[in-house]
Amino acid sequence: MKVYAKIKTSQLIVKKMPYSDIVQKMILITEKILPLGSVVEVDIRELKLETEKPVSNIKAVIVDRFMKKETEKQYVPYCGIIYPFGDSKKQLFFTEQAIHTVIHYGYTDRQEDAYVALIKREIIKKGYSSYSFAEAEDDKIRMLQSDINL
Known part of the structure; x- marks a missing residue:
């Protein structure tokens, strides 16, 4: 077939x-991939983050995309830093499902479009899949979060 x-x-x-x-x-x-610099409202309930205060959504600036550990065949579509703090040591990894609202759409041009198309081709060629489709996604995404205190 x-x-x-x-x-x-x-x-x-x-x-x-x-x-x-x-x-x-x-x-x-x-699917449309958000460009670097996009600002999104992320639903932290989707990330299963434990917070000190009740918070439903936070803003994040997308600073990286398509991150993958060497030993795995799954990637995380987005990495952001919490707005307005911008602490690059506290990165937030998330999938499309965690994005509640796109507040600001980052810069894009033909070079960006070509890059995203190339990455998508490589992902398919190498057989990678998004954490969006992972079976125990909650635990895996939670393990990727690095010491986020809200």
Whole structure:
């Protein structure tokens, strides 16, 4: 069984894969990736962060994308720092599902579009998947958070 998807000048051929893998790859191909510098409101309940005070959402500036540990085949779509503090030692890792609102859309141009397309191609080629589709996602994302105190 082969599944074909053609988007503008790119073509993806998927051979004998579980439907969940096909769906993941189709979502990756079609989803819009926020550019660096975007400011988003993140629902911390989605991140399963424990906070000292009751907080539902925080603002984060996206400073990195597509992070992956060397030993794993899964990546985290976004890394942000908490706005307005900007402490780069306290990074927040999150998936699309944790984004409640996009407050500011970062700078983008053709170079950005080409970079994102290249990264998406590499992710598919190497068989990586997003933590968005991880089975025990809560625990994995929680382990990635680095000493965030809100």
